[in-house]
Amino acid sequence: ETVCRATAPLLPLTTEEIWRGLTGGRSVHLADYPAADQLPADDALVAAMDTVREVCSATSALRKARSLRNRLPLSTLTVVVADPAALEGFESIVADEVNVKAVRLLAADADEAAAYGVEQKLTVNARAAGPRLGKDVQQAIKGSKSGDWSVAEDGTVTAGGLALVEGEYTLETVAGAADDTTAVGMLPTGGFVALDTTVTDELAAEGLARDLVRAVQQARRDAGLEVSDRIRLVVGGSEALQAAARTHEQMVCEETLTTSYAVGPADADAPLVDLGAGEKATLSVSRA
Template sequence: MVREQIWRGLTGGRSVHLTDWPAAGELPHDPGLVAAMDRVRQAASAALSLRKACGLRVRLPLAKLTVAAADAALFEPFADLLHDEVNVKAVEFTTEVSTHGRFELAVNAQACGPRLGRDTQKVIRAVKAGEWCQDAEGRVIAAGIELLPGEYTQRLVACDPDESAALPNSSGLVVLGTAVTPELVAEGLAKDVIRLVQQARRDADLDVSERIALALEASDTVLAAVRAHEEFLAGEVLATSVTYGAAPEPTLFGAVADGAKVKVRLQPVQLQQD
């Protein structure tokens, strides 16, 4: 069995089946990495939710993703991961949360009423008027009165809700540049075609390393997008040549973007041996 051969090759042991299960304490454990990945996942999930709300498919690249949070430095080692997961050209991190959002305070009258008595309404009026602050020690003060934990809630509100979303527990914001340029549209179309060609490769049961000659038939708009990114497309689908125009006996009929039709025909190519 393959796993048995791998085990013996790596350890020199008699058999993986004669080995005890590893103790949990012997396994690598990095709480900091786990926490960082949780934060990265939160940012990616929020950004993808914004994409969906704006009707922007994932294969359409966008200009920039900004993550604004006090712990922005935690995200920086994973910029490439966010870049690929959200499909953006650039990722930016900043601790300046106030540039993209503001905190709103809500007083829990039921919780603070027994302690503050008549001052409860004064505090509520001050908060509604925006006359509250948070000091250097994190204490929330309204109308000159300190509010205790549980007597209020804070919520981070985005300045532009159409392009921004709050991270869990109001711990930051993600801002997604949703403006789409013709160049981004063309790149998105090329990626859609790549997906169709990869599907055609699977349908033809080609080996993952097998080269192909590729023929595409589509609208002028789609073909122009592919031509602009031909080198990238060819590298992704292992095409030694790409031709445009009528594609007889297409391997696959498909659609891209808003339903534009594409015909894909591919043929395996035998590379000459030196």
């Protein structure tokens, strides 16, 4: 009942039904909102979901940087964090959100993680370190740029043989790339994601079919059809589009409520619909 009252502003109709079934009361919206100490708390779950959001945000940024549209499925996303066990069970959420076939969890200290070219970078703040180090600050800067720097077990940072204090330097983890088919992005709270950007023929065909679904849904709206209306659909286009439409016929029909489906060359007398990704199609949509 407490959770029902707490979520009522977000899910008014659903919580109303649950509330009446549980309590027999008139309305959940007439009940008092619960005090904070009455609500269940799960700090581990909150932390995990925060990381999931970071993973999805970083992956979406990689897609955008590589011009990989959201409807195009990709094969694998590798998530490298200090505690991968904390994210177990959330792989399907990430996969659905960023449209990948599989999500792998990898520990940051695993040997495989080093293959992604992620490394730490030290930058000396000359303005902050100069007053203390004097002319030796140049030696520290040269050490940071040449790789002559280290971090001791107690956290002490040394560059060019000179110890630096907090505020005199910035230590950050920067992303590299394992190869041309992998995009790497950092997570704000530590760790990184590695996205396999290889687009196989199968993935391209599925992405094209999803583009087709989007176009058909728009055509349904333009035709003034109701959400529940079943339709007849005729799709025309290039050989690549025809192949994708036939391969993913079941998905297209289920998503668009199509009961009669035909695929062939583009209709020369019908207007072309831009699907994106360089493909166009002719669509004939009518109520079944």
